[in-house]
Amino acid sequence: MKITIRKAGCSDLEELMQWREVVLREVFSIPAGERIEELLAANRTYYQAALEKGKHIACFACAGEKTVGCGGVCLYQEMPSPDNPSGQCGYLMNIFTLPDLRQQGIGKEIVQWLVREAKRQGAEKIYLEASEQAYSLYRELGFQDMKGYLKYSEIRSGQGERI
Secondary structure, eight states: OEEEEEEGGGGGHHHHHHHHHHHHHHHOOOOTSSSSHHHHHHHHHHHHHHHEEEEEEEEEETTTTTEEEEEEEEEEEOOOOBBTTTOOOEEEEEEEOOGGGTTHHHHHHHHHHHHHHHHHHHEEEEEEOOOOTTTHHHTTTTTTOOTTOOOOOOOTTTTTTTT
């Protein structure tokens, strides 16, 4: 199957939003009937601002005229460090291939395209969160485990207070 990657822009907002809803529902196991309008509105606001400012690069994977996958990379600045002297970062997200077309190299094409674009924009540190299904793909493409990272989650102290 011949895959082409097409950069998405502000004019593709409706298609981006359709794909984003599909991704959100699958990744977070949100049932089809559950309303997520507020979440989608927040995603629309994100896309509008980030695409316009060049802080997000989105793409579609196409087989002929049919869109079969999508992906994006959020570009941002962090404090420079020895492992990232420029401080430029890329966070890959929304990597998705239609379920019946998985394991055919589409996700790989999307990730490789996004990494090239992020690097072209100066990102020296590129990372992502991986599903179990895609973990081996990311490892094959050169991604390594990031040791020492934790994610904050609201918890309560022994007295029931939020910290």
